Amino acid sequence: MSDLAGKVVVITGGNSGIGKEAAVEIARQGAHVVIAARNPTKAAAALTEIETRADARGRVETIPIDLASFASVREFAGAFTAKHERLDVLLNNAGLVLRKRDVTVDGHETQFQVNHLSHFLLTNLLHDALANGAPARVINVSSFAHQTARKGLDFDDLDWERRRYASFGVYSATKLMNILFTRELARRSDPDVLTANVLHPGFVGSNFAREGDFGLLGTVVMPIIRPFAISSEKGALTSIYLASSPDVEGITGQYFVKGKAVKPAAQALDDEAAARLWEISEKLTVV
Ligand SMILES: NC(=O)c1ccc[n+]([C@@H]2O[C@H](COP(=O)([O-])OP(=O)(O)OC[C@H]3O[C@@H](n4cnc5c(N)ncnc54)[C@H](OP(=O)(O)O)[C@@H]3O)[C@@H](O)[C@H]2O)c1
DSSP states (O other): OOOOTTOEEEEETTTSHHHHHHHHHHHHTTOEEEEEESOHHHHHHHHHHHHHHHTOTTSEEEEEOOTTOHHHHHHHHHHHHHHOSOOSEEEEOOOOOOSSOOBOTTSSBHHIIIIIIHHHHHHHHTHHHHHHTSSEEEEEEOOGGGGGOTTOOOTTOTTOOSSOOOHHHHHHHHHHHHHHHHHHHHHHSOTTTEEEEEEEOOSBOSSTTTTOTTTHIIIIIHHHHGGGOBOHHHHTHHHHHHHHOGGGTTOOSOEEETTEEEOOOGGGGOHHHHHHHHHHHHHHHTO
């Protein structure tokens, strides 16, 4: 077990599934854990559960965030930095898939904003706090689904306005963005200050896509394959490893599966696309 005593760790979506299991173990290892969650009732229940299971009374807090709103992301960052000078680990874990195209208050396709843009904004807003926690770690939760975005990103239609909306297609594109963002963040950062890594957690029986959000795939295929999913506890192992292990000190820009750095799909290694995504994300979020 690693020792995270005195470290401050933010986990988006830490109220459910993989994020909650990561929160339990990270709190058990001594860290102060901030659960960034959109639903106050779920957040309060998760806080009690995490504190109890991790025996970490007083070391878990919740700060509201709705990743479908840039204003909410800014409020979160303001509330966090008012309380904490440093941030040691930022675990950008929250994510969703939607059956139908939906638009956020900021006018973006919701998966694009929640899964990528808001995490991009959050990471940038917390940059100074991360620098105070140097060597800090940013961990992004992607998915093997990035592999199916074979053609890469359509930079002329990141909000999926001009194409037929395919829920898994959009999800896969946003999970590709998670890897491209990680690689560009790593390229732009001094590893003595900040490392950035990304992971696929496995096929996990969490609350993810429980409501058939993958469309036909969700309604027909998911009930058949769900029994083969691993537990959220197991799904959290790579997140915990990247947050806590001394083995990954100084390692940056890597994609991890089952605790090992592996090569992602070719489209995730496109440095030009990574730089372009960064520039566009900066404009869209007005960092
Ligand atoms: N499950 C899998 O098989 C699998 C495979 C590969 C990758 N992943 C990735 O793993 C990550 C965690 O997913 P999970 O499996 O643990 O699913 P989960 O149990 O559904 O957890 C997802 C979390 O994201 C939060 N979230 C969604 N929209 C949000 C918003 N607008 N603002 C703030 N939080 C929001 C959810 O909040 P609520 O509880 O309020 O909905 C929840 O806490 C996701 O990024 C997902 O893409 C999962």
